[in-house]
Amino acid sequence: MALTLKSRCCVVIVLLLASFQSMADTAIDARHFEDPVMAERYRDLTASLRCPKCDAQAIDSSDSPVAADMRERVALMLHEGRADKEILDFMANRFGEFVLYNPRLDGRTWLLWALPAALVAGGALVVIAFVRARRHRRVRPLSEEERTRLSSLIHRHRERSE
Amino acid sequence: MIRRLLLLLPFLVFVGLAFFLYRGLSLDPSARESALWGQEFPSFTLSTLEEPGAEVDESLLRGRMSLVNVWASWCPTCKEEMPQLLALSERGVQMVGINYKDARDLGRQFLEEFGKPFEVNIFDPAGDLGFELGVYGVPETFLVDANGIVRYKHVGYITPAQVDEVMAEVEKWH
Numbered sequence: 478m479a480l481t482l483k484s485r486c487c488v489v490i491v492l493l494l495a496s497f498q499s500m501a502d503t504a505i506d507a508r509h510f511e512d513p514v515m516a517e518r519y520r521d522l523t524a525s526l527r528c529p530k531c532d533a534q535a536i537d538s539s540d541s542p543v544a545a546d547m548r549e550r551v552a553l554m555l556h557e558g559r560a561d562k563e564i565l566d567f568m569a570n571r572f573g574e575f576v577l578y579n580p581r582l583d584g585r586t587w588l589l590w591a592l593p594a595a596l597v598a599g600g601a602l603v604v605i606a607f608v609r610a611r612r613h614r615r616v617r618p619l620s621e622e623e624r625t626r627l628s629s630l631i632h633r634h635r636e637r638s639e
Numbered sequence: 640m641i642r643r644l645l646l647l648l649p650f651l652v653f654v655g656l657a658f659f660l661y662r663g664l665s666l667d668p669s670a671r672e673s674a675l676w677g678q679e680f681p682s683f684t685l686s687t688l689e690e691p692g693a694e695v696d697e698s699l700l701r702g703r704m705s706l707v708n709v710w711a712s713w714c715p716t717c718k719e720e721m722p723q724l725l726a727l728s729e730r731g732v733q734m735v736g737i738n739y740k741d742a743r744d745l746g747r748q749f750l751e752e753f754g755k756p757f758e759v760n761i762f763d764p765a766g767d768l769g770f771e772l773g774v775y776g777v778p779e780t781f782l783v784d785a786n787g788i789v790r791y792k793h794v795g796y797i798t799p800a801q802v803d804e805v806m807a808e809v810e811k812w813h
Contacts, residue, residue, distance in 0.1 A: 529671065529773070529775040530775045530776055532668060532669070541775075542740075543774075543775040543776070546766060546770055550770070569674065570674050571674055571675075571770065571771060571772070571773040572671075572674060572773040572775065573671050573672050573673060573674040573773065574672070574674070575671050575672070
């Protein structure tokens with residue numbers, strides 16, 4: 478059965494796309510871990526370490542040589558049985574605080590961590606103050622004096638509009 | 640009165656935000672602090688580019704201040720940087736090279752071609768020492784004082800205009 482030109486084109490396009498897909502897969506090395514927990518930790522760690530060479534990329538998606546070295550070191554340290562925090566500290570001690578997507582809490586970063594909490598607390602205070610003010614607003618009947626003044630005002634307004 | 644002041648609040652928030660954003664405009668996004676500032680130069684045991692049988696370690700950097708430059712023959716900006724490194728060595732700075740992720744013959748060929756500012760070159764083919772130093776792009780230059788403490792780091796190539804800047808750091812930590 479002969480293929481029409483159109484379906485031939487389709488086949489070519491699909492094949493091209495498939496080859497691109499396999500290129501994208503091989504670009505970032507996939508590592509095999511026997512232990513699924515360790516594989517999960519590897520995924521989390523490489524996603525939370527920023528590549529120092531590239532501005533906005535984690536090392537798990539970067540092609541730069543330094544990212545490959547860092548991935549390899551993460552895998553090695555996992556096999557050595559190091560804790561996640563140890564691995565993150567190890568990287569930060571060499572490449573600087575910059576590589577941590579979640580910066581450590583210290584003298585310079587406390588504001589970063591405290592500000593969102595402070596804003597939530599501040600917002601809650603404003604809401605509470607608002608609700609309380611509403612609840613305490615009492616309806617007071619008009620005094621005799623106020624009532625006569627009101628009716629005279631209404632009267633004057635009617636006269637004017639007529 | 641308090642209500643009037645509250646009306647000013649959004650304006651004040653705006654002023655504060657504008658101040659930080661304006662400052663952000665003049666920051667260099669590729670600038671990184673070095674994790675090694677004020678820290679000891681990492682320990683290592685490697686051979687030299689000159690002699691495959693030789694073994695050097697961190698004691699190489701003790702007793703004298705040295706400017707440690709990480710370079711490779713595959714790095715084009717390293718070629719551009721060589722005249723500046725030669726100028727620094729002529730001004731009396733002890734220069735030590737780290738030949739990073741390179742092959743011996745290519746590294747030697749590079750020095751023959753572009754000059755030899757280094758008293759010695761540490762041969763780091765696997766990039767292990769580079770990793771300990773947090774090297775993420777060649778060339779990088781570290782100033783190590785006589786006690787083996789890293790005092791200054793320059794990422795990227797030293798432009799001719801920056802030679803004086805580096806020299807000032809050398810004099811500062813002498």
